[in-house]
Amino acid sequence: MSKVKVGIIGCGNISTIYLKNCREFEPIDLVACADLDIERAKDQAEKFGIKAYSVQELLEDQEIELVINLTIPKAHAQVCIQALEAGKHVYTEKPLAVTREEGRQILEVAEAKGLRVGSAPDTFLGGGIQTAIHLIEKGEIGTPIGATAFMMSRGHEHWHPDPAFYYDVGGGPMFDMGPYYLTALIAALGPIDRISGSARISYPERTISSEPKAGTKIQVKTPTHISGVLDFASGAIGTMITSFDVFGGSTLPRIEIYGSEGTILVPDPNTFGGPVQIRKRDEKDFVDISLTHQYDENSRGIGVADMAEAIQQNRIHRANGQIAFHALEAMHGFHDASSNGTYYQMESTCEKPEPLPLNYQFTSTILK
Numbered sequence: 001m002s003k004v005k006v007g008i009i010g011c012g013n014i015s016t017i018y019l020k021n022c023r024e025f026e027p028i029d030l031v032a033c034a035d036l037d038i039e040r041a042k043d044q045a046e047k048f049g050i051k052a053y054s055v056q057e058l059l060e061d062q063e064i065e066l067v068i069n070l071t072i073p074k075a076h077a078q079v080c081i082q083a084l085e086a087g088k089h090v091y092t093e094k095p096l097a098v099t100r101e102e103g104r105q106i107l108e109v110a111e112a113k114g115l116r117v118g119s120a121p122d123t124f125l126g127g128g129i130q131t132a133i134h135l136i137e138k139g140e141i142g143t144p145i146g147a148t149a150f151m152m153s154r155g156h157e158h159w160h161p162d163p164a165f166y167y168d169v170g171g172g173p174m175f176d177m178g179p180y181y182l183t184a185l186i187a188a189l190g191p192i193d194r195i196s197g198s199a200r201i202s203y204p205e206r207t208i209s210s211e212p213k214a215g216t217k218i219q220v221k222t223p224t225h226i227s228g229v230l231d232f233a234s235g236a237i238g239t240m241i242t243s244f245d246v247f248g249g250s251t252l253p254r255i256e257i258y259g260s261e262g263t264i265l266v267p268d269p270n271t272f273g274g275p276v277q278i279r280k281r282d283e284k285d286f287v288d289i290s291l292t293h294q295y296d297e298n299s300r301g302i303g304v305a306d307m308a309e310a311i312q313q314n315r316i317h318r319a320n321g322q323i324a325f326h327a328l329e330a331m332h333g334f335h336d337a338s339s340n341g342t343y344y345q346m347e348s349t350c351e352k353p354e355p356l357p358l359n360y361q362f363t364s365t366i367l368k
Contacts, residue, residue, distance in 0.1 A: 003029035004308035007058045009079055010070030011035035011044045014093065017300045018068060019048045025305035025362045027312060034058040055079075059086040066091065066311075068304055073170060077102035080117070084109045089311065091118035091304045094179040096324035098170045100332055103325045110321065116311065117321030121180045122303025124187040125318060125356060126272025127296035132257070132264050133188050133355050134292050135278060141259025144189055147238040148256050151177045152249025157208045157218060164218050166244070167206060172222035173242035174199075174331050177270065181240060181255065182327040183319075184269035188257060190234045190352040191326060195344045197228030197334035202245040228334045233349070240334075272299045292358055305362040318353040326350040 006028050008015060015033065022030040032051040035041040045052035058064060059082060067083040069076060069092035077097040083090040084106070096119045097103040110117045123129065136144060151173060156163035165171050186192070201220050208216045225245045230238040243249070255266035265277040265286060273296035277286040295302055303319030310317035326348050333344035 001312050003027055004065050004311055005029045005031050005063050006066045006068060006304065006308070007032040007034065007053070007061065007064040008068045008070060009034050009055055009058060009083070010072075010093075011037070011040045012070065014300075015044060015070050017298055018070060018304075019044060019050075021299060021301040022068070022304060023048065025301060025308070027305050027308035027362060028301075031064060032058055032061065059083060059088070064088060066304070066308065068301075069093065073175075074098055077106055080106045081109050084113050084115055084117075087113065087115070089116040089118070089307070091307055091319075092120070094120040094324070095175060095331070096321065096328050098175075100325075100329055103328045107321050107325060116307060116317065117324070118303055118307040118317055118319050119321060119324030120300070120303060120319065121183050121269070122300065122306075122319045123180060123269055123272055124184050124353075125295065125302045125306065126299055127291040127293040128267035128272060128274045128276055129184055129187065129269060130293035130356050131274070131276045131289060131291045132266045134358070135264055135276070135289065136188055136257065136259070137355060140262060140278060140280075141257065141264055142261030144234065144236045144257060144259050146236050146258045147185060147189060148253065149181045149185060149238065149240040150249065150252040150254065151181060151242040152246040152252060153244055154247050155206065155224070155244035157206050157210065159210050161210060161212060163208060163210070167218050167220040167222060167224070169221050172224055172226070173244045174223070174226050174334055178242055178331045179324075179327050180269040181242070182330050183323060184255060184266065185230070185238055185240075186323055186326060186350065187353050188266070189232045189236050189238070191232065191349045192230050192330050192346050193233045194231045194346060195228055195330060195333040195337050197226060197337040197344070199223035199226040199335055199338040223335065223338070226334050226338070228337065230330070272296055272302075293356055294359060294361055302362065309362065316351070316354070318356075320350075320353070322348070322350040323353060
């Protein structure tokens with residue numbers, strides 16, 4: 001079976017791990033990269049032995065079947081639609097788009113063209129979260145009842161070289177890290193029915209303490225502490241807090257999932273590995289669980305590999321556009337619920353992605 005030929009648009013920092021990994025995944029033939037800065041594309045192309053294109057040249061290359069979109073979030077929709085209009089499947093970094101309207105447009109164009117949309121995060125396909133999902137599917141904690149998810153930090157101005165974006169519209173902790181947490185919860189518990197939430201801007205002005213812009217003031221335009229409740233269609237109830245306003249918070253679990261017969265500690269959804277722990281009804285303590293699945297190192301691009309294989313096999317790919325849009329709508333839902341003082345009723349839904357088979361491999365090299 002022939003490999004799916006892939007090109008990357010966007011040669012910033014995150015492109016390196018995609019370029020490295022996509023050369024190793026068996027279903028993918030990575031052939032080119034492009035950037036608005038052609039010199040940056042040439043640098044990456046030389047390092048990885050592929051072609052360097054302008055964006056337009058890549059879109060016009062009939063050989064390329066799938067485009068990986070690694071541009072900045074506000075450009076995701078435009079680039080995705082350009083790729084689809086050029087007759088190519090597209091996989092984008094998170095989030096799918098900045099607005100719900102843009103997200104819907106991407107999916108509508110794809111449907112009209114008979115093409116596929118995929119989206120990060122694909123961390124839920126890593127060994128850690130897949131192990132947790134495997135335990136849930138086996139009934140190790142009985143019927144899922146609820147979940148908690150915490151992403152607590154003091155904000156990006158303390159370490160990021162240019163953090164202003166994170167405090168602008170479309171930023172904040174929910175849009176920065178929410179995709180990881182929401183996608184992991186959807187993969188484990190299924191789609192969300194409704195959301196309640198409260199959100200605030202705790203500090204209207206923040207001062208950068210990291211170089212090279214130390215001392216620069218940031219005017220905050222998006223909520224930086226969001227707390228809410230998710231009612232899943234399955235009946236499970238989740239609590240989620242994302243914050244850039246917390247000094248500490250490291251003792252809280254990233255994600256816990258509670259069932260009628262036990263509790264699972266799910267690893268950081270921004271990583272691919274463990275640890276995974278479980279405590280059964282009659283046990284006194286949590287116990288470590290050996291990972292049942294592969295890819296516990298940085299395997300960004302595994303979602304592209306699954307998408308390419310799904311194209312070959314004519315099946316649904318796991319990190320798909322419907323899940324990405326559902327997570328995007330949920331992120332907005334927290335903010336809307338807070339602004340309106342009501343539940344936000346989700347308009348979209350999605351299928352819970354099929355778990356990976358035990359010890360499944362797309363490649364023999366990106367495993368541990």
